[in-house]
Amino acid sequence: MGRKFFVGGNWKCNGTIDxxxxxxxxxxxxxxxxxxxxxxxxxxxxxxxxxxKSTLRPxxxxxxxxxxxxxxxxxxxxxxxxxxxxxxxxxxxxGHSERRALLGETNEFVGDKVAYALSQGLKVxxxxxxxxxxxxxxxxxxxxxxxxxxxxxxxxDWTNIVLAYEPVWAIGTxxxxxxxxxxxxxxxxRKWLHANTSPEVAATTRIIYGGSVNGANSKxxxxxxxxxGFLVGGASLKPxxxxxxxxxxxxxx
Numbered sequence: 001m002g003r004k005f006f007v008g009g010n011w012k013c014n015g016t017i018d019x020x021x022x023x024x025x026x027x028x029x030x031x032x033x034x035x036x037x038x039x040x041x042x043x044x045x046x047x048x049x050x051x052x053k054s055t056l057r058p059x060x061x062x063x064x065x066x067x068x069x070x071x072x073x074x075x076x077x078x079x080x081x082x083x084x085x086x087x088x089x090x091x092x093x094x095g096h097s098e099r100r101a102l103l104g105e106t107n108e109f110v111g112d113k114v115a116y117a118l119s120q121g122l123k124v125x126x127x128x129x130x131x132x133x134x135x136x137x138x139x140x141x142x143x144x145x146x147x148x149x150x151x152x153x154x155x156x157d158w159t160n161i162v163l164a165y166e167p168v169w170a171i172g173t174x175x176x177x178x179x180x181x182x183x184x185x186x187x188x189x190r191k192w193l194h195a196n197t198s199p200e201v202a203a204t205t206r207i208i209y210g211g212s213v214n215g216a217n218s219k220x221x222x223x224x225x226x227x228x229g230f231l232v233g234g235a236s237l238k239p240x241x242x243x244x245x246x247x248x249x250x251x252x253x
Contacts, residue, residue: 003206005222005248006162006229008063008125009042009236010093010210020048021055023237028057030242035059038229038248041091041125042236046079049089063091063125066099069113081120092117093231095127095147097168107150114161115154123160125231126151127210128189132169140167141188148192158193158201162208164231165189170211172233179220179227182209186226215240218247 015023032038043063044052053062064084072080084092094117095110105113114124128147130140144165155161165185167177177185186207194202209221210231221227232244 002251003204003228004036005038005251006206006208007038007040007245007248008091008093008162008164008208008210008229008231009040009241010065010096010231010233011042011044011237012065012098012233013045014237015045015048017048017051020044020051024052024055026239027060027241028055030245032242032245033248033252037252038245040245043091043093049087053087053089061090063093064089065093065096067092067094067113067117067122069109070116081117081122084122085120089122091123091125093125093127093164095151097127097129097166097171101168107147110147111150111154114151118155118157118160123162125162125164125208127164127166127231129166129168129171129211135167135169140185141192144185144189145192148189149196152193152197158197158205162206162229163189164208164210166210166231172212174212176212176217177209179224182221183224183226186224190226213244215243218244219250222247222250 040060041063043065049062067084068075068078068080094113099105114126117124128144130143134143170176189207190202206228208229208231209227213230213232214235235241
């Protein structure tokens with residue numbers, strides 16, 4: 001069975017109640033392929049999760065942008081996996097490069113977070129990716145393999161993990177990895193999974209691309225054989241997010 005195309009929208013730290021309602025209306029009115037062609041998940045800030053979940057079309061789902069590494073308690077400002085489960089939020093994004101860079105989340109910490117979220121019944125969009133300096137030094141695969149290894153060491157069942165490759169130099173910069181650059185890393189990541197987890201995990205795990213994806217470049221990117229979808233930042237707040245979702249049709253052709 002083929003890997004179902006996956007499109008995630010990461011709203012990051014954006015939005016007011018009115019803006020969120022407008023985005024949800026836009027999504028609810030959009031014409032997109034059926035759920036057997038594409039899985040769509042949007043990730044608003046915590047404070048808007050319930051609002052979005054209660055008003056969003058039923059074929060789209062919601063994700064949190066982060067959760068705590070273990071059970072809740074005396075951790076001021078954190079939100080636990082158990083809380084998300086209680087809110088019936090099915091997905092969570094973990095290991096985003098902004099959290100790694102700005103908040104010092106290490107590979108090991110992200111691996112622990114992924115394992116704990118999965119243990120509580122959440123599905124995880126796990127992010128990996130290299131900086132511009134690392135790419136120019138020729139260490140892209142070394143970096144993303146180490147990030148993936150930290151997850152693989154804590155997780156045996158990859159059924160509920162989507163791996164998001166996001167080159168840091170392409171996030172919000174307008175620069176985008178060429179389809180060939182994206183395919184190269186996705187292919188190498190799949191080979192790494194084949195060698196270090198199992199052939200089945202490598203064949204079935206969806207590896208999605210993030211980094212200045214927009215309506216104009218999404219179809220060409222979607223045509224790459226090892227690219228199974230997108231994690232979209234800024235464009236997920238705009239009407240073109242519908243165009244990006246529709247890029248899933250490329251896989252059917």
